[in-house]
Amino acid sequence: ITQRQLLKDAGRTYNSTITSFTFEPEEATDSDSVITVIAVSANAPDTDFYPWGFAPFASLGIATELPSGPPEELTVSAEANGGTVSFHVKAAKNATGITETEFRAQQYEVSGIVEGTEDLRSVAEGGTLVHDGDDSWIVTGLLANNTGANYVIHDSPTPIRWYYTFRLKNNFGWSAWSDGNRTPLAVPHYVDTSATADAGPPANWSVRIEDSKSSDRYYSFSGGPQVTIVATRPKIYGRLITGIVSQLKDISTGAWRDLDANAGAAVTRYNGSAIAHTWDPSSFALSKASGDWSNAEDGDFILIDVRGGVFDVNHCAWGEIGIIDATHLYVAHSQLNIAFAPTAGVYPDLRVKIVKPPYQWATDGYLSVATNFYYDRQVYRPADAALQEFRSCAFPVPAGVSKANLAGRVWFSNPYCVSDDHEYSGGYSAVQANSGAGAVLEVLLEMADCGLYSKASGAMERTGRPFRSIQPTMTAHQNIITRSSRPTTMRTMITRYR
Numbered sequence: 076i077t078q079r080q081l082l083k084d085a086g087r088t089y090n091s092t093i094t095s096f097t098f099e100p101e102e103a104t105d106s107d108s109v110i111t112v113i114a115v116s117a118n119a120p121d122t123d124f125y126p127w128g129f130a131p132f133a134s135l136g137i138a139t140e141l142p143s144g145p146p147e148e149l150t151v152s153a154e155a156n157g158g159t160v161s162f163h164v165k166a167a168k169n170a171t172g173i174t175e176t177e178f179r180a181q182q183y184e185v186s187g188i189v190e191g192t193e194d195l196r197s198v199a200e201g202g203t204l205v206h207d208g209d210d211s212w213i214v215t216g217l218l219a220n221n222t223g224a225n226y227v228i229h230d231s232p233t234p235i236r237w238y239y240t241f242r243l244k245n246n247f248g249w250s251a252w253s254d255g256n257r258t259p260l261a262v263p264h265y266v267d268t269s270a271t272a273d274a275g276p277p278a279n280w281s282v283r284i285e286d287s288k289s290s291d292r293y294y295s296f297s298g299g300p301q302v303t304i305v306a307t308r309p310k311i312y313g314r315l316i317t318g319i320v321s322q323l324k325d326i327s328t329g330a331w332r333d334l335d336a337n338a339g340a341a342v343t344r345y346n347g348s349a350i351a352h353t354w355d356p357s358s359f360a361l362s363k364a365s366g367d368w369s370n371a372e373d374g375d376f377i378l379i380d381v382r383g384g385v386f387d388v389n390h391c392a393w394g395e396i397g398i399i400d401a402t403h404l405y406v407a408h409s410q411l412n413i414a415f416a417p418t419a420g421v422y423p424d425l426r427v428k429i430v431k432p433p434y435q436w437a438t439d440g441y442l443s444v445a446t447n448f449y450y451d452r453q454v455y456r457p458a459d460a461a462l463q464e465f466r467s468c469a470f471p472v473p474a475g476v477s478k479a480n481l482a483g484r485v486w487f488s489n490p491y492c493v494s495d496d497h498e499y500s501g502g503y504s505a506v507q508a509n510s511g512a513g514a515v516l517e518v519l520l521e522m523a524d525c526g527l528y529s530k531a532s533g534a535m536e537r538t539g540r541p542f543r544s545i546q547p548t549m550t551a552h553q554n555i556i557t558r559s560s561r562p563t564t565m566r567t568m569i570t571r572y573r
Contacts, residue, residue, distance in 0.1 A: 142169040146243040146250040151264050153239060154315050154458040156490035157272025158231040161412055163456055164241035164253060165223030172245040176219040178226045179259060180239040182210040185267060192254070192261040193238040200258045218359055219243055220407070227356075229416035233268040240264065276389050276494035277309035277316070277487035284323075284483050284503040287469035292451075294469040302503060304451075304467040304483035309496070312489055315458040320486040320493075321467035322433055322441070323449040327480040329439030331499050334378060335388045335428045340436035345369040345429035348386035354379070354411065354422040360403045361427070368399055371429040377406060378428045381414040381492050386426035389494040396429065412490060442473055449473070458490065478503045 146166035153162045164176060179195045181204060196202025197213060206213035217224060224241065231237070240259045242252045252259040287294055287301035294301060304321040324331070332341040345368050352363045361377070378391040397407035413422045434450040435443055442449035451467040465485065472478050481503045486495045 142171050142245055142247060144169055145248045146170060146173055146245055149241065149243065149250060149253040150456075151239070151241055151253045152457040153237070153264070153266035154317065154490055155231075155237075155266050155268040156315065157270070157274070158229070158233050158235075158268050159272070159412075159414075159490065160228045160231055160237055160266060160268060161490060162226045162228075162239050162241070162266075163223065164219075164225075164243065165456075166243050166250065169245060169247070170221040170223075172247075173219050173221050173223070173243050174246075175244040176217045176224040176226075177242050177244075177249075178212065178214040178217060178224075178239070179204060179241075180212040180228065180237050182231065183236045183238065185234045185236045190265075192263045193265075195238065195240055195259040195262045202258075202260070217357060227412060231268045233270050235268045236265050237268070238262050238265045271314060273312040273314050273489040273491050275312050276492050276496065277313050277489050278311035278494065278496045280307045280309045280313070280485070280487070280496070280498055282306045282483055282485055282498055282500035284481055284500050288466075291466055292468040295471070298471055300472040300478060301469040302472060302478065302481055303469055304485060304500070306465050306485040306487070306498075308463050308465070309487055309489075312491065313487070315460055315489055316455055316462070316465070316487060317458045317490060318452065318454040318488040318493075319465050319467075320433075320453075320488075321451040321483060322485075323467075323470050323481060323483050325440040325442060325473070325476050325480050326482040326502055327440065327477070329441070331484065331497075332436075332439065333388050334376065334430050334433060339439035340431075340441045341433075341439075342431035343428055344371040344375055344431065345427075347427040347429075348380075350426070351424045352379075352427055354406075354413065354425055355420070356411070356417070356422070357420065359397070359405050359407070361406060361425075362403050367401070368404055368429065371396060371399060371404070373397065373399060374432070376430045376432045377404070378430060379411055379413075380426045381412065383413075383415060383422070383424045384426065386428065388428075389496065390492050393488075393493050395432075412492075414491060442476070 146169045148167035149164055150167065151162070151164045153160055162178065162180070164178075166173065181193060181195055183193070194202050195204050197204050204211055204213060212228065214226060217226065224243070226241075228237070240253045240262045243250045251257055252262070253264065254260070254262045283305050284302050285305055287303040289296070291301075291303050302323070304323065306319065306321075308316070329339055332339050334341060335343050335346075337343040347363070350363055350366075352361050354361050361379075373396055375396045377394045377396055378388060379394065380386045380390050381392050382390055392411045392413070394406040394411055396404060398405040413425070415422070433441075434448040437443040449470055451470075453465075453467075465487075467483070467485075472481065479502050482500045484495050484499045486493050488494075
């Protein structure tokens, strides 16, 4: 830090509830790599002025590698939710300044197809692909950004195989197509539509808090105690998981809040649940017939009910507001997965709310502070179809908060929408058994010999030689089955302890 920065209002006295300050910028020099802002009180010691006992700060890395050419190292993925297919692209190199994408796709019958590559060149390029908006697609002029782009095709037949490809553009020009060629003549990427679909919000899982493992993301070997939020896979509409968001809370105070509760830490900036809005995926723009956007700000969360005509917080896609003007609101996502097909290229009659982002919640027992949001987001591209447990990053235990009072929740997203299903963990327990409603207790029994065992009235029995086991406390309604094996020590897992 080379100099102190002044508040833009030149030192105006702020009231006690102000939540943000704007500083005059300092021009970076060639040798600068990080800008750090530290807020220091001029009229009170830090221990009095800040509840966490030290001056808050934030650091921002300065990009030192500007694009040296068009986007490179494209990766693509896709997931089919029944006949609705979401396609994705991003660039690993020269992604800064990306503004546009082009998408192509062609469908083929699955039966009898030989896996290989397909030619998706247009007629002008020497190929045969002609856009018809049905089984052949050439889509140009789509907006994109440094995170890439998405595209959605609705109402595909099942089963069908889609071969697909993207390219991206920045100020240096167009990338190669995702097959690596200047024209897409050998496209290897495909996705098969499925007869089954996640046709509603993810639901019915369990959440628990446990001590972090060294393999958890952001685990600190030199830090203090750390905890991780762990959630089981949703039993309802959990076929494909596209992402999870985890949030840690001190449950000794406040309450769990829906994002749109407009109470406690949750703040609703704009309520459009009774107003029709139109979403144009080609421009990222959300519009309505009249009226402003109330107190919405750039960076706020926007919740869009994917069904149209109704609103419920657990039937929403999430976005982040990029720009607001008098008539439009621009969502900083290249595509929202709306559950129905567009009309004339746009999605009508969408109901929305705009809310304070949950990672900014800092009251009501929520733990957002300057140095840690206690909020974690993971995106799965391609969508996950296998994991049975999902782990957040490692969260440091906040100073002054008892580990026993830490609890968590997880929002799951599938190709349909995002939901927390009002599933919350209980408080942390050093014994990780039954740590939440519906939690699964895994008990290892070590048996000295073989045989088939059964449980009757709470006791383990076997005909023949005696055996030894670790006998947990169990309720009468459990069913416990172990498998016979060769005469060796056998490890048996007992599940479904509620």
